[in-house]
Amino acid sequence: MERVFKIALCQIKVENDKEKNIEKGIKYIKEAAKNGAKLICLGEMFNCPYRKETFKEYAEEEKNSKTLKIISKVAKENKVYVIAGSIPEKENDKYYNTSFVFDKEGNVIAKHRKIHLYDVDIKGKVFVKESDIFSYGQDITVFDTEYCKIGLSICYDIRFPEVFRIMEQKGAKLIVVPAAFNIVTGPMHWDLLVKARAVDNQVYIAAVSPARNYDEKYVIYGHSKVSDPLGNIVDSLDEKEGILYSEINLDYISKVREELPLLKHRRSDLYEVKIK
Numbered sequence: 001m002e003r004v005f006k007i008a009l010c011q012i013k014v015e016n017d018k019e020k021n022i023e024k025g026i027k028y029i030k031e032a033a034k035n036g037a038k039l040i041c042l043g044e045m046f047n048c049p050y051r052k053e054t055f056k057e058y059a060e061e062e063k064n065s066k067t068l069k070i071i072s073k074v075a076k077e078n079k080v081y082v083i084a085g086s087i088p089e090k091e092n093d094k095y096y097n098t099s100f101v102f103d104k105e106g107n108v109i110a111k112h113r114k115i116h117l118y119d120v121d122i123k124g125k126v127f128v129k130e131s132d133i134f135s136y137g138q139d140i141t142v143f144d145t146e147y148c149k150i151g152l153s154i155c156y157d158i159r160f161p162e163v164f165r166i167m168e169q170k171g172a173k174l175i176v177v178p179a180a181f182n183i184v185t186g187p188m189h190w191d192l193l194v195k196a197r198a199v200d201n202q203v204y205i206a207a208v209s210p211a212r213n214y215d216e217k218y219v220i221y222g223h224s225k226v227s228d229p230l231g232n233i234v235d236s237l238d239e240k241e242g243i244l245y246s247e248i249n250l251d252y253i254s255k256v257r258e259e260l261p262l263l264k265h266r267r268s269d270l271y272e273v274k275i276k
């Protein structure tokens with residue numbers, strides 16, 4: 001088993017054109033695979049503008065999703081794992097903000113439906129009510145790969161440390177967060193949250209956003225980044241399109257956990273965090 005592997009975060013400018021967004025995703029995945037990435041991740045709503053009006057219009061059902069079919073094919077042809085950011089998913093009469101994960105054969109091996117929906121009203125700055133459209137996901141997601149266990153959560157989920165603790169307890173060594181923070185809360189908390197979740201759990205956090213697009217009312221922050229288990233941002237982008245490459249070193253996690261054994265020092269006789 002390889003102890004060091006390369007990941008790629010594709011920061012794409014999402015436009016009002018599903019085909020174009022998917023095409024760009026595919027182009028970036030192919031380029032990242034060619035450059036040696038083994039796990040390639042896209043941002044939250046990578047095929048759909050982050051806008052209440054478009055979520056239902058762009059939504060697809062898993063069983064006949066054009067987006068997922070194309071991603072599956074590119075994962076298989078390039079022999080890479082792909083975390084397909086998130087897309088609006090429709091199931092029966094419900095909608096979810098869902099991330100699908102593909103293995104190197106193009107099979108869906110995990111799916112995470114956003115469990116904390118972003119309902120905020122920052123006066124005069126940001127108003128979003130995802131729960132007007134989406135239903136809540138019910139599961140905390142960790143899946144296995146040939147490299148390590150990987151946790152998956154979407155954007156606002158990152159503000160809930162219990163979820164990340166549970167992913168760590170389930171064995172995740174890397175946690176991927178497709179996200180779309182905005183230019184108000186991004187500068188306040190994005191960097192802090194990525195680092196905090198990494199330090200809390202002594203894991204790598206890979207947080208991947210779409211690029212900034214000033215044509216949209218909800219302006220996405222960008223700044224995809226990776227934190228190591230000590231909370232150092234080891235690689236990052238600015239607000240523009242691009243691919244971020246980073247190395248995940250599983251031996252480094254072991255070293256950090258040996259030298260600073262905080263996970264062993266938890267007082268489970270006094271408290272615990274568990275799934276209900």
Ligand SMILES: NC(=O)CCC(=O)C(=O)O
Nearest residue numbers: 118155156180181182185
């Ligand atoms: N799409 C989201 O969940 C945005 C989360 C966000 O911006 C935050 O401040 O939290």
